[in-house]
Amino acid sequence: xxxxxxASAPAHDSGRPLRRIAILGSSGSIGTQTLDVVRNLGxxxxxQALAAATSWxxxxxQAHQCRPQVVALSNGSKHTTELAAALADLPxxxxxxPEALVQIAQRDDVDTVVAAVVxxxxxxxxxxxxxxxxxxxxxxxxxxxxxxxxxxxxARRHHATVLPxxxxxxxxxxxxxxxxxxxxxxxILTASGGPFRTWPAARIREATIAExxxxxxxxxxxxxxxxxxxxxxxxxxIIEAHWLFNLPADKIEVLIHxxxxxxxxxxxVDGSIMAQLGTPDMRTxxxxxxxxxxxxxxxxxxxxxxxxxxxxxxxxxDRFPALQLGYEVVxxxxxxxxxxxxxxxxxxxxFRAGQIKFGDIVQRVQRVLEKHKRAGFVAQPRLxxxxxxxxxxxxxxxx
Numbered sequence: 001x002x003x004x005x006x007a008s009a010p011a012h013d014s015g016r017p018l019r020r021i022a023i024l025g026s027s028g029s030i031g032t033q034t035l036d037v038v039r040n041l042g043x044x045x046x047x048q049a050l051a052a053a054t055s056w057x058x059x060x061x062q063a064h065q066c067r068p069q070v071v072a073l074s075n076g077s078k079h080t081t082e083l084a085a086a087l088a089d090l091p092x093x094x095x096x097x098p099e100a101l102v103q104i105a106q107r108d109d110v111d112t113v114v115a116a117v118v119x120x121x122x123x124x125x126x127x128x129x130x131x132x133x134x135x136x137x138x139x140x141x142x143x144x145x146x147x148x149x150x151x152x153x154x155a156r157r158h159h160a161t162v163l164p165x166x167x168x169x170x171x172x173x174x175x176x177x178x179x180x181x182x183x184x185x186x187x188i189l190t191a192s193g194g195p196f197r198t199w200p201a202a203r204i205r206e207a208t209i210a211e212x213x214x215x216x217x218x219x220x221x222x223x224x225x226x227x228x229x230x231x232x233x234x235x236x237x238i239i240e241a242h243w244l245f246n247l248p249a250d251k252i253e254v255l256i257h258x259x260x261x262x263x264x265x266x267x268x269v270d271g272s273i274m275a276q277l278g279t280p281d282m283r284t285x286x287x288x289x290x291x292x293x294x295x296x297x298x299x300x301x302x303x304x305x306x307x308x309x310x311x312x313x314x315x316x317x318d319r320f321p322a323l324q325l326g327y328e329v330v331x332x333x334x335x336x337x338x339x340x341x342x343x344x345x346x347x348x349x350x351f352r353a354g355q356i357k358f359g360d361i362v363q364r365v366q367r368v369l370e371k372h373k374r375a376g377f378v379a380q381p382r383l384x385x386x387x388x389x390x391x392x393x394x395x396x397x398x399x
Contacts, residue, residue, distance in 0.1 A: 019290060022049035022104050024074075024125055025116030027058040029221050030139045030165065030282065034114050035062060037287045040299035045290065049104045051095075053117075054079065060086035068092060069109060072100035074121070101125035106132045112290060114165070115140045118223055119345050120338075120390050123147055127383070130155040130162070137289035139165035141236045145329075146338040147386050148243030162244070163289040168237055169244055170285030171263035171276035178274045179266070181245060188265040189237055190257040191316065192217045192280075194229045197258060201319045205359025209351065212358055217260040217280045226348050230361050231316065235326030236344075239337055242330045249330040254323055256314040261303065279303055322362045325369065334379040335389040336369065342390040343368040346397035368396045 021038060025031045031052075038045045051072040052059045056079040063071050064087075071087070072095035073079060080096045087094065095103060098121065105113050105128040113129040114137040115122050122140035129136050130151055138144070143151050155162050164170050168189045176184075195214050196204045212229040213222060220228070227233035238252050263285075265275040278284050281300040288295070316323055329336045343365040350356045356364070376392065378385050 018044035020046050020048045020109055020111045021114060021290065022051070022107065022110045022112070023047065023114045023116060024051045024101050024104065024122065025053075025114075025118065025139075026050040026062055027052035027055035028116055028118060029219065030116035030286065031114070033283050034116065034137075034286050034290075035066065036299060037283050037290060038066070041287070041290065041296055048110050049107065051101055051104055051117075053121075056080075056083040056086070059083060063087055063090060063092060070095060070104060070107070072096060072104060074098050074101050074117070098124075102128040105129035105134065111135060112137055114286075114289075115143065116165075118221060120146055120342060123387075126151060127154060130160040131158050133158045133160045135161045135163065137163050137165050137286070139286075141166065141233075141240050142341050144240045144243040145236050145341045146390065147383065148239070148337070149333065149381070150383055150386070152243050163292055164240075164244055165282075165285050165289050166237060166240065167280075167282060167285050168264040169241060170288055172241065172245060172266060174276045174288065175264070175266045175274040176245075178272075179268050183268045183270075184245070184247065184251065185267045185269045185271075186251045186253055187241060187245065187247065188253045188255050188267065189234060189241060190255055190260070190262050190264050191231065191234045192228070192260045193256040193258050193314070193316075194231060196229055196319075197256065197314075199319075204319060205357060207358040209354065212351075216258075218282075222352060223345070223348055226351060226361075227344070229358070230322050231320040232322040232325070232344050232348075232362065232365075234316075235322045235324075235329075236341065238323070238326030239329050249327045252327075252330070254316055256316055257311065258314075259308075259311050261308065261311055277303065321366070325362070325365065328369070332373070332377070335372070335377055335381050335386060338381075338386045338389040339372045339393040340365060340369055342393035343397050346394045350397070364397060368393050371396065 023031050047066040047068050049070045050068050053075040070093040077096040102125050105125040112135040115126050116139040120142050123143050126143040213225050260280040262275045267273045279301045283300040347361040347364045
């Protein structure tokens with residue numbers, strides 16, 4: 001029998017917590033749901049550190065609830081005084097600035113780093129956690145999209161463990177317990193299709209911010225919700241899957257599944273298909289990343305099979321051109337991921353600020369990538385070159 005399926009639970013030393021957890025991005029959707037999961041899991045799990053960008057009030061409330069050793073505002077040094085006053089009754093260390101995330105990721109009293117910072121800001125702390133040999137519960141797509149060529153080799157070299165928190169990649173990771181990576185024929189990433197699945201192309205191009213934020217299935221932050229509407233989130237997931245599972249572009253398929261019950265599938269070489277199913281509740285993949293390789297009673301909502309009337313599937317079409325960007329980045333490698341990710345972040349923000357149309361988002365990202373391919377592309381970049389490509393793409397989008 002595969003030893004991966006028979007691993008015993010690690011012994012719990014009553015003198016210290018079983019899993020000591022840092023949450024980078026604790027005020028966001030993933031961060032707050034991680035706190036729900038940890039509360040449900042009980043005394044074997046301890047929050048050691050919390051970090052938010054600017055939301056000092058939320059951070060203070062969370063700190064009072066779970067009593068961490070350290071809290072940080074990565075982009076809110078002007079609120080450090082208010083945070084310190086709010087936490088005056090707690091024995092907690094307060095950090096601030098971008099370097100605070102790196103400091104937390106490397107702490108000796110942290111076993112698991114939940115990387116839930118949105119955007120490229122989460123890249124350096126993920127690399128720091130990998131160098132420190134941590135278990136990384138990865139909810140930050142950008143770390144692999146921008147620097148998968150650095151993150152994954154670093155994790156292997158320092159014996160760090162990277163566990164996916166994205167529902168799709170967690171589904172693939174869980175399904176892999178039924179076989180080996182060498183036995184994969186292809187993986188199938190499912191997509192809800194977002195709010196514009198049935199809309200004609202002309203109407204999609206003119207969609208409003210409110211319409212794009214009205215996701216039919218998932219409750220997420222604004223940036224990723226817009227990415228879901230353009231299906232850029234799925235393009236990023238194609239790139240992420242390439243690095244997580246060491247698969248070429250032609251072994252990664254996207255299938256629209258509006259009900260969001262099947263979170264993704266693996267088709268093995270013998271024709272068997274293994275899928276992970278569940279409600280659209282992010283607490284399930286979050287918990288699996290925290291308890292792996294074991295499972296525990298969860299706080300997620302459960303499927304009620306008697307209420308499921310159908311599960312349908314559709315092929316994505318050219319109304320969502322973002323998907324092809326994902327495949328192109330996998331084929332190109334190098335600095336392409338950094339450029340697409342940064343250009344998309346910038347275009348997404350411009351749309352949310354009302355400065356460009358919805359239909360402009362992907363078109364602008366495509367133009368920036370084409371310009372980068374003609375001048376500036378680096379096939380085997382160092383981290384400094386990836387960060388430079390990121391900065392260049394943001395400047396190009398601004399212009």
